[in-house]
Amino acid sequence: MHQSYVIILASGLNGLGAVRSAAHAGLRTYTLLTGQSDLSAYSRYSQYRFLLPPAPCIDDIRPILDNLYLTEGGPGVLIACSDLAAELLGQLKTEGYARHHLVVPCGDTTEVLNDKKLEYQYMLSGGITLPQTYFSLGADTPESFPLIIKPRTFREYKLLGAKNRIVRTLNELNEFRDQFRGYLDQFIAQAVIPGDDDNLWVCNVTFDRERNLAACFVFKRLGTMPSHYGVTSLAVSLDNPALREACQKIGKVLNYTGPAMIEFKKDPETGLYYYIETNPRLGMCNWFDTRCGINNVLACTHTAYGRKVDIGPQKDNQVYWNFFGDLIARLENRENLLRIIRLYLSLLRHRKVGALFYWKDPHPAFRYGWTSLRDMVYRLGKKLSAASG
Known part of the structure; x- marks a missing residue:
């Protein structure tokens, strides 16, 4: 019987944690990365690595998975650490891919959860308690403010320039509507629940x-x-x-x-x-x-x-x-x-x-700490420059 192993589609802190967690459990690990500077690339536990394109598709990962199956003499366990990776594994499951264990929801469920509009509509139909949610930003009239505006999928993060935006008044909402006219169907809004x-x-x-x-x-x-x-x-x-x-x-x-x-x-x-x-x-x-x-x-x-x-x-x-x-x-x-x-x-x-x-795997922290320190100095410099100007 072949030894258990995992294949981690790593990304940032999620991927680094998964690689360490696998090592902590004594599991042999293969790591698929979309960049040489990903945190997992610096981990001593990420010994067997494969580099993917920045935006991989199923055809990019399938040959690697097939080769690992043959090399290991049996299936491993595929684990997603990003929304894109979850989509890819959901697609593989929908296609009936069986060379490795896909302990993931089906592609339809992943598609629902990666689209905030579909997700919240699905939860409402299942009786789950949600904040007041507005699905049509162009037509709905909010009952109260502030609101948190969310892109429907992770692909709209670049359009918004952030994972979300807070609007505190009707005027701010109307400004958002003007700014993203023609794209409003790519966002939803929810009432902000009070509390720290x-x-x-x-x-x-x-x-x-x-x-x-x-x-x-x-x-x-x-x-x-x-x-x-x-x-x-x-x-x-x-x-x-x-x-x-x-x-x-x-x-x-x-x-x-x-x-x-x-x-x-x-x-x-x-x-x-x-x-x-x-x-x-x-x-x-x-x-x-x-x-x-x-x-x-x-x-x-x-x-x-x-x-x-x-x-x-x-x-x-x-x-x-x-x-x-x-x-x-x-x-x-x-x-x-x-x-x-x-x-x-x-x-x-x-x-x-x-x-x-x-302490057993310090390199990722040093890399992240150096990058964060450099970022802090840069931001402080910009603020001081703006204040003096």
Whole structure:
């Protein structure tokens, strides 16, 4: 019987965490990258690497997968770490590709989850609690502000120049409508749920082939980059039975198999948890999952090979910290420096998991830290130049 192995379509922090999580579980790993400077390329655990085009298609990855199947004498487990990679694996599953284990939702489900309009319509039909959502920006009249405007798919990020935009008044909304006239059908909007970043919750999960919740790691965000509406930069692990139950329901609604990152926000006034989104891939903070006892890469592998997934309870009150990213986001948000220092000092009593730094695999952190420091100096220089001008 051949040894279990994984094939990771890596991207940024997601991919780096997946490579480390696989190594932590003793799995042999093959990494597919779309750039020589991807963080995974600097990891000592990413020993067997293949370089793909910047925007790969199925025909780019199929020959690599076929060759690995022959070399290894059996199937590996394919794991997606980006929206594009999730689409590719969904397409392979739809086509009936069988040389490797595809523990992923079908292509139709991935297509729904990669399109915010389809995703939210699907969730509403399944009885999932959403913020007030507007599907037609050109015609709908919002009941309240502020709103968060989101591109329907990741392909529109370049059109918007960001992952989302906040509009606080009807005038700002009308300015957005004028700016993107002719493209409004590529966006949706939602009411912003009140509350600070510590009301944001994330569940990194794995659903087995019977659509049951095989693994679930829950954490509460304490900071994001950019602030309030970005990706996790600071978080604390904290189990939440209500969200576990919600994830199980979402898995059944979607008929879902494989890894996913499911986000919620709690309304501090009502105590209700509102569904924000599901990403049909491994979560960005999956290394945090692993260090807290819930290895979703291993859970996917066990599910793929038909083994029982037996993962213990998560370790709570552990802190995930992307120091440079969190600090930059807070400074750009003009937070009080003394308040930032007090927050960071309060975290020193908790066991910390670095977003990048791992003493057994330090090179990616040094590369990221140097790039972040250079970015901070550049931004500071621009602000000083603008102030003096």
